[in-house]
Amino acid sequence: METLSLIYFSPTGTTQKIVREIGQKTGLKLISENNITHNQDEFKPAVSGDCLTIIGIPVYGGRVPIEAIEALKKLQSNQSPVVIVVVYGNREYDDALLELKEVAINCGFRIIAGAAFIGEHSFSSKDKPIAKNRPDKQDLIKCRDFAELINKKLNEIRDANTPAELNVPGKYPYKERKQLPATVHPITDNNLCNQCGTCVDICPVNAITIEGTEITNGELCTWCCACVKHCPNEARIFDNPTINAVKKKLFLNCSIRKEPVYFV
Numbered sequence: 001m002e003t004l005s006l007i008y009f010s011p012t013g014t015t016q017k018i019v020r021e022i023g024q025k026t027g028l029k030l031i032s033e034n035n036i037t038h039n040q041d042e043f044k045p046a047v048s049g050d051c052l053t054i055i056g057i058p059v060y061g062g063r064v065p066i067e068a069i070e071a072l073k074k075l076q077s078n079q080s081p082v083v084i085v086v087v088y089g090n091r092e093y094d095d096a097l098l099e100l101k102e103v104a105i106n107c108g109f110r111i112i113a114g115a116a117f118i119g120e121h122s123f124s125s126k127d128k129p130i131a132k133n134r135p136d137k138q139d140l141i142k143c144r145d146f147a148e149l150i151n152k153k154l155n156e157i158r159d160a161n162t163p164a165e166l167n168v169p170g171k172y173p174y175k176e177r178k179q180l181p182a183t184v185h186p187i188t189d190n191n192l193c194n195q196c197g198t199c200v201d202i203c204p205v206n207a208i209t210i211e212g213t214e215i216t217n218g219e220l221c222t223w224c225c226a227c228v229k230h231c232p233n234e235a236r237i238f239d240n241p242t243i244n245a246v247k248k249k250l251f252l253n254c255s256i257r258k259e260p261v262y263f264v
């Protein structure tokens with residue numbers, strides 16, 4: 001096994017950072033990197049048998065984001081090895097790793113390792129920070145440790161050929177997906193917005209358009225907060241009673257630092 005392929009969905013960039021770091025620390029030669037956050041329709045995957053794939057997704061409501069599943073379903077592998085990684089905002093990852101495992105198995109992959117890492121929560125704000133600035137230095141060291149375990153496992157399967165099935169936490173039926181109220185979504189402060197279009201480009205579901213002013217389609221918005229975190233003028237605001245109640249609850253209940261876990 002000498003080559004590496006990365007596939008990730010990452011609206012606010014923490015999953016991307018973690019998957020890249022793990023991949024780099026394996027020392028394998030990177031031959032493809034697929035960011036499936038945008039334009040999932042255009043994702044044309046090619047998986048070769050002697051390549052290690054690392055798939056990373058953020059946890060949304062204890063599950064794999066639907067948009068990520070739709071893109072990942074296109075992958076077809078002939079038992080090539082895969083590492084599955086979920087990144088969550090210091091609450092819980094619930095059934096996400098188990099669900100990602102199922103998605104990967106259905107694509108024909110052989111799961112050799114899995115992990116749950118922590119990234120700054122998409123809803124984290126200045127006044128209610130949640131897992132602020134994670135992944136941090138300590139997390140990146142854990143990426144290196146995990147990569148070492150992956151390399152060890154790759155050597156083992158080279159000798160044994162068929163690895164035992166990997167068990168990961170999670171249960172069936174998966175946690176129910178909650179319907180997000182369409183009236184709740186980030187809005188634009190027109191005093192700060194200069195219509196640069198960053199939010200339009202960055203939105204994974206094309207929920208934002210500029211028609212004189214920015215308009216957000218609440219039916220499409222997934223609350224991923226890419227627009228809030230990437231706006232160069234801090235003009236995208238996610239501030240209303242519903243989301244503020246969620247932020248407050250997360251801030252109060254999820255402030256004790258959690259650490260990454262691996263399953264190899």
Ligand SMILES: Cc1cc2nc3c(=O)[nH]c(=O)nc-3n(C[C@H](O)[C@H](O)[C@H](O)COP(=O)(O)O)c2cc1C
Binds near residue numbers: 015224
């Ligand atoms: C709609 C939504 C639901 C989320 N649900 C969870 C969750 O169930 N548990 C958790 O710990 N974090 C949750 N998060 C936080 C993200 O998993 C976390 O911030 C992750 O690092 C974001 O990844 P990204 O930077 O690659 O977009 C959620 C975030 C969003 C936007």
